Amino acid sequence: xxxxxxxxxxxxxxxxxxxxxxxxxxxxxxxxxxxxxxxxxxxxxxxxxxxxxxxxxxxxxxxxxxxxxxxxxxxxxxxxxxxxxxxxxxxxxxxxxxxxxxxxxxxxxxxxxxxxxxxxxxxxxxxxxxxxxxxxx
Amino acid sequence: xxxxxxxxxxxxxxxxxxxxxxxxxxxxxxxxxxxxxxxxxxxxxxxxxxxxxxxxxxxxxxxxxxxxxxxxxxxxxxxxxxxxxxxxxxxxxxxxxxxxxxxxxxxxxxxxxxxxxxxxxxxxxxxxxxxxxxxxxxxxxxxxxxxxxxxxxxxxxxxxxxxxxxxxxxxxxxxxxxxxxxxxxxxxxxxxxxxxxxxxxxxxxxxxxxxxxxxxxxxxxxxxxxxxxxxxxxxxxxxxxxxxxxxxxxxxxxxxxxxxxxxxxxxxxxxxxxxxxxxxxxxxxxxxxxxxxxxxxxxxxxxxxxxxxxxxxxxxxxxxxxxxxxxxxxxxxxxxxxxxxxxxxxxxxxx
Numbered sequence: 001x002x003x004x005x006x007x008x009x010x011x012x013x014x015x016x017x018x019x020x021x022x023x024x025x026x027x028x029x030x031x032x033x034x035x036x037x038x039x040x041x042x043x044x045x046x047x048x049x050x051x052x053x054x055x056x057x058x059x060x061x062x063x064x065x066x067x068x069x070x071x072x073x074x075x076x077x078x079x080x081x082x083x084x085x086x087x088x089x090x091x092x093x094x095x096x097x098x099x100x101x102x103x104x105x106x107x108x109x110x111x112x113x114x115x116x117x118x119x120x121x122x123x124x125x126x127x128x129x130x131x132x133x134x135x136x137x
Numbered sequence: 138x139x140x141x142x143x144x145x146x147x148x149x150x151x152x153x154x155x156x157x158x159x160x161x162x163x164x165x166x167x168x169x170x171x172x173x174x175x176x177x178x179x180x181x182x183x184x185x186x187x188x189x190x191x192x193x194x195x196x197x198x199x200x201x202x203x204x205x206x207x208x209x210x211x212x213x214x215x216x217x218x219x220x221x222x223x224x225x226x227x228x229x230x231x232x233x234x235x236x237x238x239x240x241x242x243x244x245x246x247x248x249x250x251x252x253x254x255x256x257x258x259x260x261x262x263x264x265x266x267x268x269x270x271x272x273x274x275x276x277x278x279x280x281x282x283x284x285x286x287x288x289x290x291x292x293x294x295x296x297x298x299x300x301x302x303x304x305x306x307x308x309x310x311x312x313x314x315x316x317x318x319x320x321x322x323x324x325x326x327x328x329x330x331x332x333x334x335x336x337x338x339x340x341x342x343x344x345x346x347x348x349x350x351x352x353x354x355x356x357x358x359x360x361x362x363x364x365x366x367x368x369x370x371x372x373x374x375x376x377x378x379x380x381x382x383x384x385x386x387x388x389x390x391x392x393x394x395x396x397x398x399x400x401x402x403x404x405x406x407x408x409x410x411x412x413x414x415x416x417x418x419x420x421x422x423x424x425x426x427x428x429x430x431x432x433x434x435x436x437x438x439x440x441x442x443x444x445x446x447x448x449x450x451x452x453x454x455x456x457x458x459x460x461x462x463x464x465x466x467x468x469x470x471x472x473x474x475x476x477x478x479x480x481x482x483x484x485x486x487x488x
Contacts, residue, residue, distance in 0.1 A: 033466035040473045095339040103346025118343075122488040125339050129483055132476035 004046040011038035043135035051131045059095065062124045063087045069117045076105035095124065149176065155250055156186065156205060163242055163256075166192030183208055183220065187259055202259030204238060208252050211462040217329060218384040221245060222309075224255045226383050229305045234295050235360075236370075236379050260379035262371030267412045273405060276367055276412040284375035286414035287422065292370070292377040293398070294426030297359040297391040306360055309388050318389040319352035322442060326449040333456045340479040344445050347486055353435045359391040366403040366411045392432050395423065396439035402447075444482035451475045 001009075012035075019031035063086040070083065078101035085094035099121055106114040153174045161169045169192035177185050186205040191198065208220050220243065227240030239258040247253065265272035279285035301307070312318035327345060330337055337345075362369075363385030371379040387393075397403065398419060404412045410419050420431055455472035457463040 030466045033470050037466060037469050037473075040470075092339060093336050096337055096342045099339050099342045099346065103343070103350065106350070121339070122343070122483070122486075125343065126483060126488050129340060129476060129480045133480050136473040136476035137480075 002046075004042040007038045007042035007045065011035045011042060014038065040135055047131070047135055051134075054131060055091070055128060056089075058124050058127050059086060059091060060089070062095070062120065065120055066117065069113070069120055071113065076101065076108045079105050079109065092128070095121065099125075149174075152186075152250070153188075156188070157190075159244075159249055160190055160203075160256075161192075164190070164192060164194075166190075166194060168193050183218075189259075203241070203256055204259045205254055205256050207250055207254040210252055211457060217325070220253050220255045223383045224257075225308065226306065226386060227255075227257060233299055233304055235299055236292055236295070236377050237383070238379050238381075260371050260373070262373035262378040264368065264371050264381065267367040267403070268405065272368070273407070273412055276409075277407070279372065279375060280409055280413050282375060285372060285377070286409075286418065288376045289367075289370075289411070289413055290419050290422045291426060292380060293362075293365055293394060294423060296362060296365075296380070297394070297427050297429065299360050301358075301360040301388060304360075306388065309360075309386065311358065311388050314356045315354045316352035318355065318358075318387075318393075319438065319442070320349065322387070322389070322393070323348045323352070323445065326442075326446050329449040329453055333452045335452055335456065338448075338475070338479055340483050341445070341448050343486065344441070344448075344479075344482045348438075348442055348445060351438060353390075353432075353438050355390050355392070355432070355435060357390045357392065357429070358388060361387050361389045361391060361393045363387055363393070363397075365394045365397050367413055390435065390439075391427070391429060392435040393439050393442075395431055396436035397443065399436055400440050400443060402440075402443065441482065441485045444478050444485060447478040448475055448482070451478065 014031050014035035019028060019035060022028040022031050063083070066083045066086065070079070075083075079098070082094060082098035082101045085097055088094075099118070102109065102114060102118050102121070109117070153171055156174075157169060157171045160171075161167055169190055171188045171190055174186065174188040177187060183206040186207070187202070188205075189200050189202050191200045193199070206220060206223075224240045224243035227237055230237040231239050238260050240255060241258065242256040243254075244250070245253045263275075265275040267273060267276060276285075312321050323345065330341070362380060362383075364382055365380075369380070369382045370377050371381060398410050398414075399416070404410060408416070410416055424430055451471040451474040454468040455475070458465070458469040459472075
């Protein structure tokens with residue numbers, strides 16, 4: 001049995017067999033919560049390979065788009081460093097660094113450049129949260 | 138309720154005796170006995186015990202109800218919530234019209250009950266959770282009768298028209314005029330996020346950036362509860378008998394509370410605000426009672442801020458479980474609440 005299937009089965013056992021047999025309210029709640037946690041974990045594990053692949057592709061596409069959006073003029077060092085981290089494949093932490101740098105340096109970037117780059121990053125972030133919602137919601 | 142702490146199973150009887158011994162000393166009542174001792178499963182930040190104490194004084198037998206809250210040191214909002222501050226707030230509120238339990242004793246010395254605790258009045262009333270079927274039915278029926286929705290609004294009016302300086306609540310800290318309150322709240326929840334040691338999600342970084350760049354400027358000041366909704370007050374005979382959960386109170390913009398009331402986060406399966414009150418009725422009664430015109434733009438901002446606060450709560454809560462500091466599985470489950478609030482935050486920001 002695959003790990004995600006095992007976790008889903010454990011979740012079902014807790015929800016349908018163990019939880020209802022528990023009388024005390026607090027342990028009963030705990031049994032139900034354990035079931036919920038295992039159910040979500042099962043879905044997260046099942047989706048992880050596809051999500052990792054999609055995330056890598058999205059971040060690579062964002063990194064490829066950034067030079068055009070940022071232009072050839074001087075860049076605030078924090079923004080340039082974050083863009084470099086994205087290009088180096090550092091993943092979500094690099095995306096966080098980029099977004100933080102954009103807000104911190106929005107005056108220096110100017111409104112058009114700030115809006116263009118943040119808007120592009122938000123497209124990536126929307127796709128990312130949509131994937132997470134497949135198992136979290 | 139928290140896991141891994143004293144007072145569960147066989148520990149409950151020992152705790153009961155220790156509480157009784159403490160009260161015998163405090164009340165100078167050597168014959169004091171406890172009855173109806175109950176550790177209730179509400180709240181995520183402190184243990185809560187309810188009981189009645191019976192003792193003789195001046196030749197007469199008295200029975201008084203008490204509520205004891207103990208800080209287990211490993212629960213939600215540990216970094217933000219302090220029982221000593223809560224006790225002081227309750228003392229300040231006692232002579233006012235704000236419905237709140239009277240605070241009797243506060244002990245910071247862990248030698249007494251292994252952790253700091255406060256003892257306050259057990260106020261008559263019930264506090265159904267609005268998230269369960271029974272609670273939703275309770276508030277639906279109360280809404281139909283009409284009295285509780287008015288009392289809910291009136292209690293907020295009382296809170297927001299309180300002379301908080303006169304009541305001695307300035308010790309909570311008074312924000313700078315302008316954007317001081319909003320930026321102070323953002324900074325507070327940022328500290329909680331940083332305390333988790335977890336790399337913030339890119340959407341959370343975006344959210345914080347937006348909040349810092351768009352903080353509303355206001356000089357409105359009031360005592361703000363910080364979590365004003367059903368489930369955080371006691372109802373007795375269709376009235377709000379006591380506001381509870383004084384853990385996020387702050388001196389600041391009253392729109393912070395109004396935004397929480399208006400938020401659809403605090404209702405389920407109903408258009409009634411907080412599962413209880415019609416929007417138009419709330420707005421007109423609140424504005425008439427306070428003389429404050431509701432600032433919808435500020436409310437919209439604070440609703441986005443609540444998204445950040447929720448993310449901070451859930452990061453802290455799930456971290457407590459992940460670190461092994463707390464064994465309550467409700468905290469573990471909140472790891473999957475983080476994407477849910479961030480999804481909503483992204484929509485609030487337009488994507």
